[in-house]
Amino acid sequence: MGDAPLPPEAIEAHERGLAAARRNDLEGAEHWWRIAAEAGVPDAAFQLGYLAETRDDHAEAERWHRQAAEGGHDGGMLGAGAALEKQGRKEEALTFYRRAWEAGADDKAAFNLGRVYDDDGKGDLAAAAEWYGRAAEKGNAAAAYNLGHVRSDQGDRAGQVEAWQRAVELKHPQGAFSLASVHLEDGDEDKAVELWRQAVAEFGHAKAGENIAVYHTRKGEPEKGRFWDEVTRGLTAYSPQFETFGAWTSAASIHRQDVLNKALGEGEGEGEVRFNLDDATLTTGGRTYTGITNLGSFSHLDNSWLWAWANPALGQDVPALARLRELREYGEENDIPELVVGRLDLSGFPQPHQAATTMAIAAAALLGGNGVHSCRINEGRGSAYFHLDDPQLPPAEYDHLAAARLLMTATEVFPSDHRLVVRGFLGHYGFSLKMSADVLGGESPQGHSLMVGFTDTGLIKAISSGAGRE
Structure with a gap:
């Protein structure tokens, strides 16, 4: 030519x-x-x-x-x-x-x-x-x-x-x-498990998940094994590690969420939600909030959760994803697979959407701030979750009148260890701890008192909450 x-x-x-x-x-x-x-x-x-x-x-x-x-x-x-x-x-x-x-x-x-x-x-x-x-x-x-x-x-x-x-x-x-x-053939099982985890976390590799399940079961850790066996085909429950993590943060997270929901509810308007990942802003009820982190999304079609860092449709260098690496790094350092695996099939939970919401709220506690707001996307086929950290929103200060309700609600969500729920709540608000065989409590820096009694099996049986100094 x-x-x-x-x-x-x-x-x-x-x-x-x-x-x-x-x-x-x-x-x-x-x-x-x-x-x-x-x-x-x-x-x-x-x-x-x-x-x-x-x-x-x-x-x-x-x-x-x-x-x-x-x-x-x-x-x-x-x-x-x-x-x-x-x-x-x-x-x-x-x-x-x-x-x-x-x-x-x-x-x-x-x-x-x-x-x-x-x-x-x-x-x-x-x-x-x-x-x-x-x-x-x-x-x-x-x-x-x-x-x-x-x-x-x-x-x-x-x-x-x-x-x-x-x-x-x-x-x-x-x-x-x-x-x-290759590492397994060379006798380095720990390295093999590390790579299997990566294969599941990044690509949902089913056979790698099965191999990890066998590894944990052989070590006498059946619940850990159960998680990895189910992770690519439908989780029925969280991992034991996430249950422990969630229990510790649960009561304070519920309180933070209540305060946020009340603040956002005051100006709902038509309920339209707009978000801008480049500016890290979210607009709802006619007001725009800054400092958002896009956590991830839930699919109502297949009941799966997708962390924003694993979503190929999102640019990973946008401001609204900057802090998300904190959650993933915490998960890697503390062996919490829910914070590391990119896509989680939640279809085995009795209420998959609620399981996703609980997971998002618990994870967001690591970011501090105000809590989590979600909205429907893709013509209702999915829900997007955002963490808010805006100084114009009210902080979730300790409320002695709400303490009993928060603790009881938290133990309904994470029922396996009531003491852990109480200790996490007291620790979050800076209480000095007083512990005995059947009582756990303390006093906050503001003078609030909280005492919780437990049954022989570790369940909460009584709560006493007192107001602090004026």
Whole structure:
């Protein structure tokens, strides 16, 4: 084609084809792209090759991709190589993949060259390793993962580990699970478990979850095992670690939530909620609040929770997600899987939506502030959860009149350890502790008193709450 400029009408035809494709009018798109391709527009020929691929017409795809490649289109070179491969003409395919590499198609061309040479472990493994390595250097996760298999076939254990470590870094969905198998064979079960956890946390890897469940069950930790066994197919209860964490923060979190709900309820208006993740603001009841953190969302379609940090639709560098890493880091440091696993299937809970709300409120306690506000999104198919930390909202100061109700409500939500609920509540408000076999209480810095009596089985049986100094 040379460097001659394309006719304006050819460019216009190509643009009309793109516009038709955006409307899902593929027949119209093909009509305009044919006009443009015949007039010498390389990308139009490439688009026609792609359409032919969707119809499994490999010969037609090859024809158009070749035309695009002759016009210098690196996608056409890749497409021609793929079409030739599907027709069993691998040597010709290699030629086009090399041309694509030289034209700047980078990791895709190198990956395809590696894959053809690999030939499922039956081909030229040295050449496969070379090209997979080049692709992995440019960030191709699949190339790094396949390189691990090639190194294994070559008997290069160190090279296999190095390649799969790179695959983990590049977020290949099988990278962590495969690397775990190597460490397990080497007798390092702790490292294997760490990698299985990563596989579940980042990709919901079911087999990795099952392996962790077996590990905990063998260690005499059936409830921990139960969590990992259910995590990808429907949790029926929180993990023991989250139950402990939630119990400690529960009563104070409920109080904070009550104060927030009352404050927001005073100006509900039409109930419309708007949020801006770039400005970290939320508007409801005609008032705008700052300092929000987008915690995550609940799907009413499949009853799952998705942390905002694991949502591919969200930009991770926006201000409204900045503090979310605090929750994840706390979960990692304290072995609380609910704060680490990106997507949690809550379908086994009796009330999955309430389970998500409880989890969000408990987790948000780590951020201080005012509490959690949620709203429906996606035409009611989901609910988004936001933590608020705005100085214009009232703080949740200790209320001696509400103390008994808060403690009893908290033990209904987290019933396994009433003493832990009380200790967490007293600690949150700075009470000096007084403890005996059946009584737990103390006095706050403001002079409030709170004494809680327990039964022989550890359940709350009596609460005495006194007002502090004026």
